[in-house]
Amino acid sequence: DTEVTQTPKHLVMGMTNKKSLKCEQHMGHRAMYWYKQKAKKPPELMFVYSYEKLSINESVPSRFSPECPNSSLLNLHLHALQPEDSALYLCASSRLPGRLSYEQYFGPGTRLTVT
Amino acid sequence: SQQGEEDPQALSIQEGENATMNCSYKTSINNLQWYRQNSGRGLVHLILIRSNEREKHSGRLRVTLDTSKKSSSLLITASRAADTASYFCATDGAWETSGSRLTFGEGTQLTVNP
Numbered sequence: 233d234t235e236v237t238q239t240p241k242h243l244v245m246g247m248t249n250k251k252s253l254k255c256e257q258h259m260g261h262r263a264m265y266w267y268k269q270k271a272k273k274p275p276e277l278m279f280v281y282s283y284e285k286l287s288i289n290e291s292v293p294s295r296f297s298p299e300c301p302n303s304s305l306l307n308l309h310l311h312a313l314q315p316e317d318s319a320l321y322l323c324a325s326s327r328l329p330g331r332l333s334y335e336q337y338f339g340p341g342t343r344l345t346v347t
Numbered sequence: 348s349q350q351g352e353e354d355p356q357a358l359s360i361q362e363g364e365n366a367t368m369n370c371s372y373k374t375s376i377n378n379l380q381w382y383r384q385n386s387g388r389g390l391v392h393l394i395l396i397r398s399n400e401r402e403k404h405s406g407r408l409r410v411t412l413d414t415s416k417k418s419s420s421l422l423i424t425a426s427r428a429a430d431t432a433s434y435f436c437a438t439d440g441a442w443e444t445s446g447s448r449l450t451f452g453e454g455t456q457l458t459v460n461p
Contacts, residue, residue: 238389263447269387275390275435275451277448320387326447333439335392336390336447337392338391339389340388341387341388
């Protein structure tokens, strides 16, 4: 199974709401990633988890709070977002790099609209 | 920050023709990867070429890497309408054991006309 699943597919939320995005993989990958992608732009890395611990935070505002409850699940908690946070949020996973690094497997994304 | 630039930004060809996309980058890399994205959906990994490799093939795909010029190219042969998508190169510059840090290029929008 080489699938990464993400829920929900679409999310509309107000600026005062709290919501969560979910991601799941069953490939045994111990690295998981959150990316943000604006329309017609490339994905931008937000967070990296390694062995369920946050290893890279690309200076993301605190209104985005990641969580990795176990080796298969990754969540992104959203609170007090701004309209400019509207984007496609992509989750990915990969084998942990050592001497070599590996390709990433992406989920289909959550299309987020902040009103 | 983005270090990859792709050329061209958009490419329109007829079915059966070959499509070539180019990618340039600025810093040293561990490997370079190419991904495809259909209509704002998830990215699909196409091919990974390591810094000590010069050329790699996968089906109708051919990737070259020139580390002296910090550039790569993706060739799709005998294109099909289903190849219509955005294509991104991504560089992986770190030997980090904490996870890869991919930096994506701006992408090329390929349209293959039936």
